[in-house]
Amino acid sequence: MKLTLGYVPLTDAAPVIAAAELGFARAEGLDLTLSREPSWATLRDRLALGHLDAAHMLAPLAIASALGLSGPQADLTVPMSLSFNGNAITLSNALWQAMAPEGLDVGTVARTFARIARERAQAGRPLTLGTVHPFSCHSYQIRLFAELGGLDLGGQVRLVVIPPPQTVDALARGIVDGFCVGAPWNTVAFAAGLGQIAALGCEIVPDCPEKVLAVPASDADYVPALVRAVAKAGRWCAEPAHHAELATLLAKRGGLATHADLVRVTLEGAVASDATGRRRVNPDYVRMDAAVQAPRASDARWLVAQMAASGQIEDAAGLGDAAAALYRADAFLLG
Amino acid sequence: MTETSLTVAVIDPSRARAAILEEGLRASGVATVVVLPDGPDLQARVASLKPDVIVVHLESPSRDVLEQMSGLSRQAERPVAMFVDRSDQTMMQAAVDAGISAYVVDGLRAERIKPILDIAILRFNAFARLQRELDEARSELADRKLIERAKGILMTRKGMSEEEAYKLLRRQAMNEKRKIVDIARAIVTAADLLG
Numbered sequence: 001m002k003l004t005l006g007y008v009p010l011t012d013a014a015p016v017i018a019a020a021e022l023g024f025a026r027a028e029g030l031d032l033t034l035s036r037e038p039s040w041a042t043l044r045d046r047l048a049l050g051h052l053d054a055a056h057m058l059a060p061l062a063i064a065s066a067l068g069l070s071g072p073q074a075d076l077t078v079p080m081s082l083s084f085n086g087n088a089i090t091l092s093n094a095l096w097q098a099m100a101p102e103g104l105d106v107g108t109v110a111r112t113f114a115r116i117a118r119e120r121a122q123a124g125r126p127l128t129l130g131t132v133h134p135f136s137c138h139s140y141q142i143r144l145f146a147e148l149g150g151l152d153l154g155g156q157v158r159l160v161v162i163p164p165p166q167t168v169d170a171l172a173r174g175i176v177d178g179f180c181v182g183a184p185w186n187t188v189a190f191a192a193g194l195g196q197i198a199a200l201g202c203e204i205v206p207d208c209p210e211k212v213l214a215v216p217a218s219d220a221d222y223v224p225a226l227v228r229a230v231a232k233a234g235r236w237c238a239e240p241a242h243h244a245e246l247a248t249l250l251a252k253r254g255g256l257a258t259h260a261d262l263v264r265v266t267l268e269g270a271v272a273s274d275a276t277g278r279r280r281v282n283p284d285y286v287r288m289d290a291a292v293q294a295p296r297a298s299d300a301r302w303l304v305a306q307m308a309a310s311g312q313i314e315d316a317a318g319l320g321d322a323a324a325a326l327y328r329a330d331a332f333l334l335g
Numbered sequence: 336m337t338e339t340s341l342t343v344a345v346i347d348p349s350r351a352r353a354a355i356l357e358e359g360l361r362a363s364g365v366a367t368v369v370v371l372p373d374g375p376d377l378q379a380r381v382a383s384l385k386p387d388v389i390v391v392h393l394e395s396p397s398r399d400v401l402e403q404m405s406g407l408s409r410q411a412e413r414p415v416a417m418f419v420d421r422s423d424q425t426m427m428q429a430a431v432d433a434g435i436s437a438y439v440v441d442g443l444r445a446e447r448i449k450p451i452l453d454i455a456i457l458r459f460n461a462f463a464r465l466q467r468e469l470d471e472a473r474s475e476l477a478d479r480k481l482i483e484r485a486k487g488i489l490m491t492r493k494g495m496s497e498e499e500a501y502k503l504l505r506r507q508a509m510n511e512k513r514k515i516v517d518i519a520r521a522i523v524t525a526a527d528l529l530g
Binding site: 041051071 | 379
């Protein structure tokens with residue numbers, strides 16, 4: 001059976017890329033073609049209009065698309081989760097120096113960030129941070145990071161979207177003071193000497209539901225085979241012994257050609273964190289192992305709560321039930 | 336006839352395609368058409384231009400930037416919304432097939448946007464057709480050059496006339512049930528390798 005699966009080039013697209021490229025899909029009788037999408041909005045619309053049979057998708061965007069909150073309303077379901085975590089907040093060297101945090105724990109860093117953000121807002125020059133889409137954990141992690149420091153984001157910090165491949169350029173040109181983006185772009189910005197990694201996503205929200213596999217709700221008899229293929233591929237990707245081969249594959253297929261070494265580092269959970277070359281290692285930095293794969297209704301409800309806290313929706317209770325119903329643990333078990 | 340009071344921004348990674356749409360919109364009477372480049376300062380550019388309609392190609396990475404500027408964002412300075420006309424599924428599908436999406440300033444009525452989308456669909460489809468024809472012409476030319484080279488090799492190596500060389504290529508292609516250009520490519524490759 002021929003299927004087209006949309007993805008955005010990031011480290012956490014590994015399970016779907018490996019499924020298509022390393023024979024996991026073929027073993028399930030699927031002829032899986034990857035379609036690299038230029039933006040989350042285009043991936044969402046192409047899935048909604050039936051141009052794609054499945055997609056690697058921001059978890060909150062999948063929910064927003066199904067609930068008609070973002071783009072044309074799509075009849076889709078989430079038969080499996082692809083990854084937890086993977087994001088980090090990188091701040092410009094200038095901002096980091098102004099903050100001068102005494103420790104690298106997320107609470108200390110967030111408090112110093114909040115102090116500078118308040119000063120800048122009062123001076124009429126609010127800080128600008130980049131995210132990747134309104135319906136993304138990146139947006140929610142920026143808000144939660146600010147709240148950890150005691151700062152209400154609204155009105156104090158400007159949020160803009162910067163497509164991930166442009167984040168490094170945006171930081172270099174001073175268009176943003178920092179951003180929350182997925183692997184490997186934080187590591188790329190740090191390696192280029194342009195910024196400091198202030199906080200890992202998993203330090204702000206442990207086991208944050210990041211990317212999911214989204215499929216059309218109807219006519220999807222291929223879903224069990226696809227879930228089996230992607231689940232096996234994801235478990236293969238999580239094995240440290242496979243990280244070198246996986247990094248090469250991601251660099252080739254993922255449009256990350258010049259960054260294979262950095263992709264491998266992010267798979268290992270190592271993110272350099274300061275100018276003295278100390279490495280910050282967190283094994284949970286990007287999680288794609290077996291334990292992340294079953295879709296959990298509690299994740300869907302948490303994401304809806306984040307939408308409400310960010311002012312994107314009002315009826316959190318009602319939409320929480322609708323979102324939880326999209327997460328099909330039964331479809332994962334059948335896979 | 337579209338309305339002359341609107342400002343339309345065009346965002347497209349293909350500058351040629353953007354220029355064709357720009358010209359089409361101008362010709363139909365849109366007073367202000369501005370082509371904006373993809374890039375990290377796009378949000379600032381859109382905020383200062385204040386367009387009524389933004390036509391953005393689906394290949395542009397900037398669509399996510401525009402979604403952040405939607406009314407969903409508390410920070411939106413001049414909210415735009417993705418133009419999704421649920422009453423007209425055919426129109427939506429035609430736009431996406433042509434590679435178009437549109438964002439409009441909040442409150443702009445659908446009938447004011449439709450003529451602009453119609454022009455964009457026509458122009459983008461015409462561009463895609465031209466592109467296809469150009470690709471075909473290019474590959475035809477490349478094929479002909481390859482056959483000329485193979486004929487030249489046969490003429491030098493085997494002392495054949497041009498006509499004999501062509502007949503040999505054609506006979507070989509028929510025998511092997513392949514295209515003449517494939518046989519020509521094999522000959523050119525072999526000649527390159529063997530020197």
